[in-house]
Amino acid sequence: MSVYIAHRLFAAHDRALASDLAERLAAKVGADHVFLPFCDTDEENLVTEVKGRRLFELDRERLGRLDAMVAILHGPSLDDGVCMEIGHAAASGVPVIVLTTDFQTYSLTEAGARLEFPDPLLQAVATRIVRVTKLGPPTLPSTPAQSRFRGFQARNMAQTNTALGVTVDALLDLPDRAPRLVGSPAVIGAPVYVEASPYTAWGRDHLAKVCVDAGHTVMVPQRFTAPDPVAGALGDLTAVCSAPRLLADVSGPETPPGTALLIGAAVASGVRIAAFQPRPTFTHAHGREPNWRNLMVQYAADAHLNDGDAVLSWLAA
Template structure:
């Protein structure tokens, strides 16, 4: 079994948590069968002509030959690179175990059904979700006195340990291979799938209108308006993977998580992707070119569009 650990990797505590998970998985399946990004791509010390692109290539190469993925997702702001990797695995028929210690649940309306994550597509594509929401038990009175901060730290450590152990158990219980959810090849005349960003004016999808005005058949997300958001999410996944093109508005503090999932699915399915972001901000890291979005999103897309004319040019190409 070859296992990919998908995790947010920009802060030391996130990398340490992922390494803890990788070590637990390696103890069961062997260290050579576990891929841990940043660690196994030697990201800090890697030297390449275009470092961000090379990192994308290394991660994608491993995504193309794995048996399972375990993804760490924290809180309401979900890492877009991890979400992209989840979408890639899901569209490739790879089982995905998602681990979270978030104690919140989410709904699209105040009284609507509740989901584990802000976008229902993550729940729809996950093979299983390991969710441990409560702190570990307090220390017994017989334990020598310690500060309340040490006690609180140990309860959090116990919580994450429980979650990681449960993830390993779920991994070992997986069938040999998950059925492929989608994957019918795009055909000539297939529609353009267009997804707006929730960080922009909701319901005013100028991108869909531009595609219609250019003579294209357009499909827009179903999951945000469907009576059953999970069924709508699976319909969105199928629509993206069978589309001729995918036009994604990735505006916001990071690419919206559901959009990132669909970008990963589109890459795995060979669908052409354009990322629309009129006001990009750039991230900078040692030895790496400035990135206008998470590098997994940036290099998954064939082009970055920043205005209406650029959209029309891409549609005509």
């Protein structure tokens, strides 16, 4: 069994949590069968001409030969690189366990169905979601006196330990791989799946209009308006993997989580991808070229577009 642990890379506590999970998995399946990004790509010490692209290539190569994925996700703002990796795994038929200790759930309307994550795609593609929301029990009176802060830390550590243990057990009981979703070859004039950014004004999808005005048939997301958001999300995933092209608006503080997931699915399915972002912000890391978006999303895209003319040129290519 080859297991990929997808997690946010950019904070020590996230890397530490993923490392703890990797150690527990390694005890069950062997260290050579667990891939931990940042650790196993040796990002801090990696020296190459275009470091971000090389990291993308290393991760994508490993994504192409998985038996299972464990993804760690917390909070309403989900890491776009992790979501992209989840999409790649889902389209490849790889079972995905999502681990969270977030006690919040979400809905698209005040009285709508409760979802595990802000975008129903995450819930739709997860083979299992391990959600451990409760702190560990309070410190017993018989234990030595400690500050309330140390006691609170211990309760959080107990919660984390429970979550990691449940995740390892779930991994060892996963079903077999599902069939792979396969994309269609690109054909000029063929349907284009257009994924708008939820950070732009609702109902004003300028990208879809540009495509329609250019004579293209357009497919747009159904999950945010479908009576059953999860069923709509599965429909969106299937549509993207069967579309010759994906035009994704990645605008926002980060690539929206569902958009990043669909980009990953498109990569795995051989779909041509264009990322639209008129006003990029750049990320910087030691030894790495400036990236205009999370590097996994950036290098997954075949084209980076910043205005309507660029969209038209991409459609005509």
